[in-house]
Amino acid sequence: GAVVSQHPSWVICKSGTSVKIECRSLDFQATTMFWYRQFPKQSLMLMATSNEGSKATYEQGVEKDKFLINHASLTLSTLTVTSAHPEDSSFYICSAQTGYLYEQYFGPGTRLTVT
């Protein structure tokens, strides 16, 4: 149980375009979902927290207009990287929490390359 999927697993886009990444909880309802970013050989940095039906809470230094998060249902959250630039290239990972415990379950990640 507690499986989280992400789509796509990797994406290459041109500078200036937008990219949408989906995060789904497959076998549970996620009251809260999280988006992280990981640079090569570094740790995970929390970008934002989203709850179904409400606006996301962004961490300090994360541009909310650049990284749009929508938590449309209890099983789906999306991250849209708008007007992507090469410095946005990274590994983006989502996680979800059931609400019964604080334990987070992670998706497989999406590798974004902006050319």
Add this chain to the structure above:
Amino acid sequence: GIQVEQSPPDLILQEGANSTLRCNFSDSVNNLQWFHQNPWGQLINLFYIPSGTKQNGRLSATTVATERYSLLYISSSQTTDSGVYFCAAGNDYKLSFGAGTTVTVRA
């Protein structure tokens, strides 16, 4: 926010050896998790252990919440144990990650 420090940063083991990874955190927490990140980037949940001791096969973990540290034990290591081990700690829903311990198990 919570500061999380992991040690050692790198660990090289011979297959069959035992090891201990340490995680120190800066404040009281009610959420602590250990993960193994595989070569493809997937984070595998190892333990959800805000306090106490748990065991799962060759792995076990202990968190001493009052002293703000957690330990992950790997016994009889195998080459498949190689990868990066992360400790993450926080309160309620928010987790802060340590820098990780890179474990290399040699045959």
